[in-house]
Amino acid sequence: MQNYLKIFKKIFPEKKSVYSALIFGFSISAAIYLGLLQRHFFSWRYLFYSILIFISGTLFAGWLIRFYIQPGYIKFPKKIRIFIFLASLLFSLILLFNTEIQPTYYLLPDSNLEMRFSIPELDPDQEGVRLLWVETGQGYVHYTNMEISGEWERVFGNTIFAPDQSIVLTWQGKAGAWAEIAFRHTDFDQQVDVIWNGKKESISLLNPKEPDIFIRNRFDVPLIYQIPFILAFIISVGFGLFSMLVLLGSLEPRNQPADKGWAWLRYMLPMLAVWGLTLLIFWPGIMSSDALSQWAQGYLRQFDDWHSAMHSILLSVLMRVWYSPAFISIIQILLLSFIVAWGLKTLGERGISKVVLWSISILFAIFPPNGIFVITLWKDIPYAITFLWFTIMMVNISLTRGKWAEHPLHWMILGLSAGLVAVFRQNGAGISLISLLPLPLIFKKYWKQLGYSLLLAIVLYAGIKGPLYTAVNINRGRSGQTNLIFLHHITAHLEAGTELFEEESQYLNSFMPLDDWEYWCCYVGTISYDNDFGRQDFLANTTKNRDLALKLFSRNPLVDISHTTCAGELSWKFENNQCYMKSTHGINSWSPGTVDWIGGNDYHLEDKSVFPGLVDKYVSWLRNFGFLDDELVPYLRPAFWLYLAIFAVTIFILRSGNFYMITSLLPILSQAMILLLVSYAPAYRYHYGTCLAGIFLLGLAFLPGNEESVRSKKIKKD
DSSP states (O other), X not given: OHHHHHXXXXXXXXXXXXXXXHXXXXXXXXXXXXXXXXXXXXXHHHHXXXXXXXXXXXXXXXXXXXXXXXXXXXXXXHHHHHHHHHHHHHHHHHHHHTXXXXXXXXXXOEEEEEEEEEEOOOOTTOOOEEEEEXXXXXXXXXXXXXXXXXXXXXXXTEEEEOSSEEEEEEEEEEOOSEEEEEEEOBSSOOEEEEEETTEEEEEEOBOTTOSEEEEEEEOOOOGGGTHHHHHHHHHHHHHHHHHHHHHHHHOOXXXXXXXXXXXXXXXGHHHHHHHHHHHHHTTTOBBOHHHHHHHHHHHHTOOBSSSOHHHHHHHHHHTTTSOSHHHHHHHHHHHHHHHHHHHHHHHHTTTOOHHHHHHHHHHHHHOHHHHHHTTBOOTHHHHHHHHHHHHHHHHHHHHTTTGGGGSHHHHHHHHHHHHHHHHHSTTHHHHHHHHHTTHHHHXXXXXXXXXXXXXXXXXXXXXXXXXXXXXXXXXXXXXXXXXXXXXXXXXXHHHHTOOOOHHHHHHHHTTSOGGGOOOOTTOTHHHXXXXXXXXXXXXXXXXHXXXXXXXXXXXXXXXXXXXXXXXXXXXXXXXXXXXXXXXXXXXXXXXXXXXXXXXXXXXXXXXXXXXXXXXHHHHXXXXXXXXXXXXXXXXXXXXXHHHHHHHHHHHHHHHHOOGGGGGGGHHHHHHHHHHHHHOSSOBGGGGHHHHHHHHHHGGGGGSOOOGGGOOOHHHHHO
């Protein structure tokens, strides 16, 4: 017993250490119980689990604080200690926003559910209505807890109701923020009335295209019921993140010698091998309808700037060298693998381990979207490649506190990359401007060189958008994508019932009767692609559309804020997303045996796999990694890589004390901010550059913090 007391005293030498460990232990236990173990019934077993978690969590927190966190934390300067605290709080809030907040079950008011349906007389071999489950947000409702009138039977966990009868099911209990009822579809006309707390909804089960019919409802849960989980989550997760930052920030990786000469090119090999094989499988490259549209512009030399005209111009030039999408795919493979290898070279010159460099190279090679995207002929691919190039140069500037830009070649390629980012996508100009504009003010010693980079980017952008586009006779009339943003916000106000004046109603009614406008926060296409909507007429009225959108914003700004957080959630959310995802790939059909990656066209382009037997296997491999049609697993989503990049940069700042490293995040942060504000479609390809930059920036977490270990010969010469 005395030995245990000695151990206890070593872990808890004073009372305040006991109190802090108890707080963290209780928070860990409460967060796990409320988030994972809580049900709509009381369970002694789950309560026992929670007590065990509380005891073990308290002891673990005390041990971690006593022997690792406290000794490591006090070694940091005061400024760094404050930064650690603020960073751990920020990251815990980020994770909270990406978590489904669970209300405290015992505090919730009771909810009432009633389901009514009448099943017609059917043939003897026909099944009636099959109820699959009822989920209340606090777990599944067991059939014994429901009152059911009518004949029914249980088959493989489902409840089946016989034909030729009327059914009423009722349930009363605690429901969380959402509920889901699932039925098997019927091949006969069958209506079901679902009544939650007196609110009725009628659903048809006759939908052969959907094997299961899901009826989902969301409920407003007052904040007071969510506060226990929020506090427990922030304290427990914040403690975990705080501990990670202290431990990783204290860790000093050993300096490794840099690669000699051109040896860094070997980091291209994993990417060339994997992506080259992917191209052979999907030869000569992947072309969706958008890609074919731009190919047509290049083929006919009739350009417009709806999509990037610069990309269409490049296609026009390249297809006259070798008329095959494979040529563009090969160039994209070579460029992306070269830029990644060059970026790894810059990290290697600063002493990072070869194991880390090879690991990042392999991660780039096998990251599921990369193999598909790098052989897809979208404008978003050259944009993402130049975005990564631009990010790597921002890292070089940050690591050297601006000195890297002193070399003329360096500031010139920085301006070149920023200019290309600006022209390959319509939102790119804002990203380049936000990233470059503050650099002369931050790195004042090199303000001239950084100012030259900004000037070069502006001249390049203006030269391409002006004289070049005029020379190739760009059709500037087919533009106005900003109108889709205005349309999306206007439709949100119509849905919310924001007041319209008579002339405003008449204006909007001229495109389609207002009663027929369908709003979905995720995608503007529900209205813009409606056959009855006057799309081209609307796009031609930019000034009126902008003025109306601003007036509606001034009347009810909360509508726009709510709309923006939903429409742009791909920028900031990687879990519990409410929107589906567009453009996760350019393959037209990838059902087994019918995979088709070049759509119908008049330009003699067709898919000709070199290894047709591997097509279905490759698609299955993608699916196994969570790469699906309209939804990706969290670790493939752009927000995941955005936050991981910020975390990696934070670790390096703790290790090196170089707060200038925050500037390396300017491109990735500005892209997330702009796409949050102007998103009208949840298109994954718009954010692809974020994933590439995030993977590269991950390497900073393993970079030695001692700036004397910088091994770049060019930097030393400077």
